[in-house]
Amino acid sequence: MPAHHLIQRHYFSHLPELTHAFVQYTSTILRDALSQKDKASLVVPGGQTPRAYLPQLGQQDLPWNQIYITLSDERWVNTCHQDSNERLLREHCLQYMRIPPHFISLKTSHAHPEQAIASLHTRLSAIPRPFSLTILGLGEDGHIASLFPGMTLDPAATRLCQAATPPAAPTLRMSLSFRALIASDHICLVITGNGKRRFLDQIIARPDPSLPFIKLLQHKPVTVFETDTTYQE
Template structure:
């Protein structure tokens, strides 16, 4: 991990946006299209608007999600709803968004269809942005999952240990093939977790699975909260 610490959420958001703009511009200098993966949650409400202000050829960038709750896309809990509100609504209409939610009753029934949608994206994923849970989960990959089951498709259906809805997540194998991975972390407990993992990696945690499998450094954007 390459950790970058900021004094407040505004400077973190700008630092993240500057990094993302540079990465995507470099990729688009050698490729016609790029794919940007973004998460849901509370923190993206702050940095997605900063990302939207970047001077990028958004018509050449396809935006998708790291994971999704199996709820209606207009529901306040939907990651698609959040990303459309805080990012896509600020972008030119030519910007393309590919969601993960389908009309299937369950994400377990939708894996093949979502895999095909994801397979149509410009691959490998250009820049994947992830959050981090206090339990070490990333996207909707949680401790206790069988990692052998995460590599057969680009996505996997999950039933989180404590959550009101089922979810679909990009698979570990799909995530680690990303050209660049960024982790945006706020909250003292999550920073402490990263400190601990630097000295003593816990092999039960999905963030450690990712760190062990990727060949590139993960860029971490974190806030210095006392």
């Protein structure tokens, strides 16, 4: 099936409009999941864009104690480091929640992410799957989470996470595996900025299966929330 048939795109003129609609979308999915099961699960990305919607999401009146949250990927730095996605999530979302959720960290004390795969796989196995909702960003090279072009993306992999060495970044990463990402009831992409939107147009028009995002579309439909404006602190 052509890539564009597997994408539902929602464009917003301004970031606040996107944020409001996206938070309502996320809340609805989590409530619907909890109406069918006693637990739900949410995967959240790091980066700059989530800073726009995470505070509003954390302020939603949801039974967070029934919801498991983890990250799509993590930089292999101390969780107090300014580049830590866990720190981002705690400061911009978790602190606003009336009831603490079940947060599953992607960081351990191991020196190298490869050494942490087994223990993190066990940790991640406690999260209800399929994930109720996985939120992703899109890198300018087509990467999702910390799954980069050229990496092995096996939908039948045994592990729920894998280590990653970004081609143009100084920090090693831990990422949810491709297998883990596609085990989601809903997958959503949030992109901001005209450049990212043009890039998405290009890779959908001429899909390259070596790009992790295009490979994702071969397995799961994706809902996109997009705007030309970008987040400014």
